[in-house]
Structures are given as structure tokens and as C-alpha cells.
Amino acid sequence: MDDVIEKLIAxxxxxxxxxxxxxxxxxxxxxxxKEECIEKLKKMREEIASSxxxxxxxxxxxxxxxxxxxxAPVVNSVCTNCFMQFPTEVASRTDKNQKVExxxxxxxxxxxx
Amino acid sequence: xxxxxxxxxxxxxxxxxxxxxxxxxxxxxxLNLSDERRKVVLExxxxxxxxxxxxxxxxxxxxxxxxxxxxxxxxxxGRSKEGVDFDALDGKPVHLFFLxxxxxxxxxxxxxxxxxxxxxxxxxxxxxxxxLKTADEEAFFKLLKEVxxxx
Ligand SMILES: [Zn+2]
Numbered sequence: 001m002d003d004v005i006e007k008l009i010a011x012x013x014x015x016x017x018x019x020x021x022x023x024x025x026x027x028x029x030x031x032x033x034k035e036e037c038i039e040k041l042k043k044m045r046e047e048i049a050s051s052x053x054x055x056x057x058x059x060x061x062x063x064x065x066x067x068x069x070x071x072a073p074v075v076n077s078v079c080t081n082c083f084m085q086f087p088t089e090v091a092s093r094t095d096k097n098q099k100v101e102x103x104x105x106x107x108x109x110x111x112x113x
Numbered sequence: 114x115x116x117x118x119x120x121x122x123x124x125x126x127x128x129x130x131x132x133x134x135x136x137x138x139x140x141x142x143x144l145n146l147s148d149e150r151r152k153v154v155l156e157x158x159x160x161x162x163x164x165x166x167x168x169x170x171x172x173x174x175x176x177x178x179x180x181x182x183x184x185x186x187x188x189x190x191g192r193s194k195e196g197v198d199f200d201a202l203d204g205k206p207v208h209l210f211f212l213x214x215x216x217x218x219x220x221x222x223x224x225x226x227x228x229x230x231x232x233x234x235x236x237x238x239x240x241x242x243x244x245l246k247t248a249d250e251e252a253f254f255k256l257l258k259e260v261x262x263x264x
Pocket of ligand 1: 082108
């Protein structure tokens with residue numbers, strides 16, 4: 001897997017975690033979340049973000065504002081952000097996840113599962 | 114929902130793990146992920162534990178995370194007779210694990226609803242106080258199914 005894609009996944013996984021940790025619904029489940037540890041995680045997030053090429057992070061943040069996430073898995077040849085089906089010749093490529101790619105329909109960064 | 118997620122091949126009747134990290138590693142084994150994806154999921158679970166233990170007390174832990182590398186919601190149930198030190202809220206060793214993992218954009222808040230169901234199921238199992246006393250794997254699975262039907 002491409003190093004930048006790996007970092008974008010880590011970024012998105014942290015963002016989903018932080019979003020959950022701050023939601024009422026999640027808090028009502030009674031899991032312990034320590035403020036100071038959440039702050040540490042936010043710092044870690046910034047460190048990861050700063051190690052990704054600036055243009056890519058910019059695009060990620062823009063997508064996150066638009067869709068609530070910057071990267072989405074492609075499951076069974078379908079983009080899970082916009083549900084567009086990728087053509088078979090694209091989905092059967094052998095060089096997937098080797099460079100940052102975008103969904104041609106919604107523009108989100110994609111990860112091939 | 115929760116009943117559908119209970120699968121025999123996702124149950125570890127006798128966990129070998131002695132530590133928190135070993136437990137997380139053992140629990141993701143039945144997901145059959147590639148090395149690349151397993152690494153990402155393990156890292157996400159570790160980060161989640163770092164913001165507060167998911168050991169909710171009474172011998173139960175519910176490690177959970179969402180990750181881009183996952184293509185579906187999955188539940189793994191693990192049982193440890195000896196117990197694992199998991200930094201639980203009450204400091205007690207954990208004997209029963211429910212690992213819940215999901216893709217990031219699981220429609221709506223289905224993931225949180227399922228997580229709530231898992232937590233309720235866990236509490237019911239504590240009340241019943243039978244989960245460490247089952248005769249074999251089959252009886253354990255039956256007990257889980259039964260409790261799942263009640264939440
Ligand atoms: Zn798309």
C-alpha cells in the first residue's frame with residue numbers, strides 16, 4: 001500500500017474516532033473517554049497530517065467538510081461515498097492502492113478493499 | 114442485527130492472550146484480514162484504547178473501531194477463563210470480549226446502534242453470570258444467541 005494512502009486511512013480513522021467520542025449518542029453508551037487523551041490523539045492527528053503532502057491534506061480536508069470524511073473504501077467495485085459502480089476493467093486492475101486516487105464521480109479519495 | 118453478527122467462526126472460546134495488546138491481536142485473527150489491513154485495524158483499536166479503556170467493568174471489554182480498510186461490520190466474541198489485564202474501569206481482569214469493527218461510513222449510525230446492542234448484551238450476560246460456566250463452545254454459543262435475542 002502507498003505510504004500516503006496509509007496515512008490518509010490513519011487520519012480518517014482518527015477523525016471518525018474523535019467524531020464518535022464527541023457525539024452524544026456515543027457518550028450515552030458509557031465508554032470512558034479521557035479529555036487529556038483525546039487531546040493527545042488530536043496532536044497525533046496533526047503529526048500524521050503534517051507528514052502528508054500539503055496538496056493532498058488540503059484536498060482531504062475539503063472533502064471532509066463536504067462529505068464528513070476524506071477517504072472512502074471501494075467495496076465490491078462500488079464507491080461507498082456515492083455508490084458509483086466502477087467499470088470491471090478498473091476494478092480488476094492489479095496496481096490498486098499504489099497511489100492516491102479519486103472517485104471520478106464524487107471526487108473522494110478511494111481505498112480499494 | 115446483533116444476532117446476525119454472531120458467527121461460530123468468530124468466537125474464540127479459550128483465548129490465549131495475557132496482555133491487552135495480545136488480546137487485541139487475538140481478537141482480530143478471525144476477521145481473516147490481509148497483513149496490511151490487520152495492521153491498520155490493530156493500530157486503530159490501540160488508538161481507541163489510548164483514549165480510555167473499553168473494559169467497562171465486571172469482567173467485560175468491548176474494543177471497537179471504524180476503519181477505512183473494513184468492508185463490513187463484524188463482531189468477534191472472545192472468552193478468557195484466566196482473564197486479561199485490560200485496564201478495565203474497575204481494575205478487574207477481563208474474561209469476556211466483544212470486538213466490534215465497522216467501515217467508516219456505515220449507513221447512518223448503525224454502528225453506534227450495534228455498539229449499544231453489544232453493550233446491552235454484555236450487561237445481560239453479567240446478570241446471568243453463566244458465561245464462564247458453560248460446558249463447551251456449543252453451549253457458550255447457545256447462551257450468546259439466547260442473550261442476543263433478548264436485546
Ligand atoms: Zn464516489
